[in-house]
Amino acid sequence: MDRPNDVTFYLEPKLLRAARAGNHNFINLVSDVLRTAGLEPHYEKNTDAARNNSRALPGYAIFHMNDPLHARALTMRRSYYYPFWQIEASARRWEWDVATQTFDPDKVDREAADKFFAFWQRRLFKGMPARAWRDKYIFVPLQGLIREHRSFQSCSPIEMLMRTAERFPDHRILVTLHPNETYTSADRMALAHVIGKFPRVEIVSKPMEKCLIGCDFVVTQNSSVALAGLFFCKPAVLFGQIDFHHIAGSVMRDGIDKAFEAVATKPDYAGYMWWFLQVMSINAGRPDSREQITQALRRHDWPV
Secondary structure, eight states: OOOTTEEEEEEOHHHHHHHHTTOOHHHHHHHHHHHHTTOEEEEEEOOHHHHHHGGGSSSEEEEESSOOOSTTEEEEEEOSSTTEEEEESOSOGGGSHHHHSOOOGGGOOHHHHHHHHHHHHHHHHTTTGGGOOOOSEEEEEOOSOTTOOOTTBSSOHHHHHHHHHHHOTTSEEEEEOOTTSOOOHHHHHHHHHHHHHOTTEEEOOOOHHHHHTTOSEEEESSOHHHHHHHHTTOOEEESBOOTTOTTSEEHHHHOHHHHHHGGGSOOOHHHHHIIIIIITSEETTSTTHHHHHHHHHHHTTOOO
């Protein structure tokens, strides 16, 4: 597999088996587009060594979620919910094309957006968004490395939590820990310090939906929980960079004061989710998905 028209997908074991069996709809669609253009798709295991070796091959590469390593590589990643996908030149969501675009509510197809929003509210969360209320608490879903201030963040997650507690002395703050992250004893001590200083902060083990349904708004670095909260019509304040920042309060974009002022606004939730998922993502369930894929590849100068 060293010919210049080869395109190699680098996939994790489960995804690799599905691709080789022809059972993954999105990969099938991308492969069809490639074959139509005279390119030949191949499927390989996604490892550090394999991705590094792809530099020496004359063909093209598509990595699943990993950062492209050379000019002939792209990354593919689910746009949070199936069947929505992105094909990009970076694995960092805040560098994706959608992140750089401007959402214009005046250009929303209102009928289409309202139908889309209602459908996905039911599909993802059944009837819960229709029963949402505000119970004077803030939901803070923590991610990993909570004591570190990373380059895409305005401050560390612990500092984010403290700033939120200082700003809202009359609100309870419900904090959840990410089930797939490891929290060290130092992390736990840092959280205990915050709780000792702000007794209204509470760590809970509740499902995301049950926290979203009654919260006033969501505060996070860039957790996808904030995106899910938009289906519940809950505002979000983001302390980090991410692709779905447009109608949220963004500390890195606007500063902390303006970011928190945004929770008092009522953005176009339905219009935004329609734009973000249906317009700006590749919907692998739509009849025009091959054209969407073709356009995405052409944006990155692939010969399709």
